[in-house]
Amino acid sequence: MLELWVTEYQTPALGFSCKIVETLKVEQTAFQHLAVVVTEQFGRMLLLDGMVMTTDADEFVYHEMITNIALNSHPNPQNVLIIGGGDGGALREAVRHPQVKQATLVEIDGQVIEAAKQYFPELSCSFTDPKARVVVDDGIAYVQQKQNEFDIILVDSTEPVGPAVQLFSPEFYRACGAALKDDGMLVVQSESPFFNANVIKQAYGNIQQIFPLTKLYLASIPTYPSGLWSFTVGSKKYDPEQPLHKNENILKYYNEDIHRAAFKLPGFVSDIIGANK
Ligand code: SAM
Numbered sequence: 001m002l003e004l005w006v007t008e009y010q011t012p013a014l015g016f017s018c019k020i021v022e023t024l025k026v027e028q029t030a031f032q033h034l035a036v037v038v039t040e041q042f043g044r045m046l047l048l049d050g051m052v053m054t055t056d057a058d059e060f061v062y063h064e065m066i067t068n069i070a071l072n073s074h075p076n077p078q079n080v081l082i083i084g085g086g087d088g089g090a091l092r093e094a095v096r097h098p099q100v101k102q103a104t105l106v107e108i109d110g111q112v113i114e115a116a117k118q119y120f121p122e123l124s125c126s127f128t129d130p131k132a133r134v135v136v137d138d139g140i141a142y143v144q145q146k147q148n149e150f151d152i153i154l155v156d157s158t159e160p161v162g163p164a165v166q167l168f169s170p171e172f173y174r175a176c177g178a179a180l181k182d183d184g185m186l187v188v189q190s191e192s193p194f195f196n197a198n199v200i201k202q203a204y205g206n207i208q209q210i211f212p213l214t215k216l217y218l219a220s221i222p223t224y225p226s227g228l229w230s231f232t233v234g235s236k237k238y239d240p241e242q243p244l245h246k247n248e249n250i251l252k253y254y255n256e257d258i259h260r261a262a263f264k265l266p267g268f269v270s271d272i273i274g275a276n277k
Pocket of ligand 1: 085108112163
């Protein structure tokens with residue numbers, strides 16, 4: 001019997017293959033190749049340019065960890081900006097946080113938002129929340145127009161390819177710094193310590209030039225390259241490692257112990273960011 005498998009090449013020498021039950025959507029958008037498939041192992045899966053963006057089975061880890069570390073270590077995270085994140089998962093976590101009053105999502109590719117509405121209702125449910133604003137625009141241009149406005153900025157981008165290359169640049173991080181209030185925090189997804197040490201070095205190093213406090217934390221996401229993923233935080237005032245709020249919502253991955261533990265890094269990761277020097 002013919003079987004269909006989708007393979008993401010996590011490195012030129014490593015493929016991550018999933019058995020497909022059904023192909024729901026395949027299209028070339030103005031920015032990237034978009035595919036939505038149903039896999040036997042992880043349920044529905046969104047792929048952009050052949051890279052896994054989110055799946056039913058493990059999306060909660062990424063979305064809870066890119067949002068709740070900053071939201072719970074900032075005393076008053078009222079106004080949140082999300083760059084990228086067109087699947088809606090980070091927005092969902094932001095609007096359900098009691099302190100958040102407004103969360104703005106700026107996604108460059110409207111087709112990603114449409115695919116999320118059609119095939120990922122658990123993620124896109126947040127698009128119609130009264131606290132949510134959804135803007136289709138280039139996040140780099142959007143941030144450059146903002147001054148001293150946000151408490152938290154989350155950069156939920158793809159890998160540094162195509163429209164996302166500049167989202168890892170010092171100019172973009174500096175513009176984020178200016179768009180944040182005096183006590184604001186920036187969080188960016190910064191890739192795998194096993195396969196993308198250069199991207200971590202670049203993001204961490206650039207953020208460290210701009211923010212008084214820079215830290216890195218980890219989470220395990222089975223469908224992401226190497227299964228171990230990093231996030232880099234730039235903070236103007238508060239220590240992101242210290243949770244200030246108790247989460248009223250019972251989450252599936254994030255909790256206060258995970259919050260603190262996520263910053264305890266293995267030696268090889270500390271080496272990447274130069275923390276062992
Ligand atoms: N969690 C995923 C990951 O870590 O790979 C990312 C998910 S989210 C779907 C990534 C989104 O960033 C994509 O929808 C992409 O279109 C968007 N994006 C890329 N460059 C962008 C830019 N310059 N401005 C706004 N959104 C951008």
